[in-house]
Amino acid sequence: MICALASAVCFGTASVFQAAATLASTPGSGSGLDAALLLRALRQWRYILGLGLDGLGFVLQIIALRSIPIYAVGAALAASLAVTAVVAARVLGVRLSRTEWGAVGVVCAGLGMLGLSSGAEGDTAGSTALRWSMLGIAVAVLLVGAVAGSLPGRSRALILGLGAGFGFGVVEVAVRLIDSADLVNPALYALLIGGGAGFLLLTSALQRGSVTTATAGMVIGETIGPALVGVVWLGDRTRGGLEWPAIAGFAVAVAGALALARFGEATAAPDEGRDSAARAVGATP
Known part of the structure; x- marks a missing residue:
């Protein structure tokens, strides 16, 4: 559980730095799968820092998934939104309401309730x-991302975030379905495609809408479905x-x-000249 919570801290912090980097990049093509946007973002140190935190978070996530149930790991990762809000308050100067x-x-x-009540991981082989x-869902995430970029405003960020969540959810389940480096195991390719698609979709979502809205969609996608599986x-x-x-x-x-995502949205127009990264996380003027 400690590894799952540490993973949430890494992912939540990475979201803020990656959002600041993608917002400072030249706007992309509008596609949800914009590899050129990713390449431009990789030129910025903030995105590289976020990428490093993502890598560390992924390792911690795998350790947690091999030790405790998926529902416990998923709920812990949902806390990344709380981490995003708190880190945004410190790094980007966003003021959080009571x-x-x-909600934090x-x-x-x-x-805390989940940590006290969850047992060990299941022993049933998939x-x-x-x-x-899982492989089919991972491919479907790619297809959704290819067309989601044409959606308007908040819907685009939410769908891209939701697609990213499903991609990361595939990763959560696939980790439990891989016992060795078996190249004929569909779960291995599901992990690679789902993780890659989720990362691309989330990168696009962070530039094209609110960080909290995108992350809320991701939370839904990576918690409920994998927990049921x-x-x-x-x-x-x-x-x-x-x-x-x-x-x-x-x-x-x-x-x-999810309450953090809802109440994190701006209720009025931000002050003129306010940093665009602060606007992206739903700063309340």
Whole structure:
């Protein structure tokens, strides 16, 4: 659980630095899969720093996924939105309201309940059909990203973020379906395609809308579906008699993260001349 929380800190902090870098880059083609945008962002130190944090977070995520249920890891990663809000307040000068700080506390409370009630990872091996399904979802994420760039405003950021979440959710499940470097295992290719597609979609979402909106879509995509897969197909369970605290903790943590996305949006036009990166995380003037 410590590794899962540390992973959330890495991902949440990386989002702020990557958002600042992508916003400073020349606008892309409008496609959700804009490799040129990624290449331009890679020229900036802030994006490189965020990329390094993403890499560290991914390693910690894999360690957590091999030790505790997917639903616990997913809920911990949902806390990355709370981390994004807090880091944005420090790095970008965004002022958080009392409601936002309350939502951060709610996320922490939910994670505490989940940490006390979650058991060990499930011992059920995934079926061949599940492995191929993960590969199919990863390819579908690529197709969605290719057309999502034409959507308007907030819808575009939300769909791109949601697609990124599904891509990262595929990674969460695929990690549990890979026992060795088997080149004929569809889950291996699902992990590579899902992770790559998710990263590209999130990069585009960060430039084309609010960081909190994009991250909220990502939270939904990478928590609910993978949690259900873990419970139904991979045997994830809670500690004896603590099913309801686990369910409540998961729901509270995810709801708190989504509340941050909603209340993080600007309620009025930002001050003239305000830094564009601060506007991107929904700064309230």
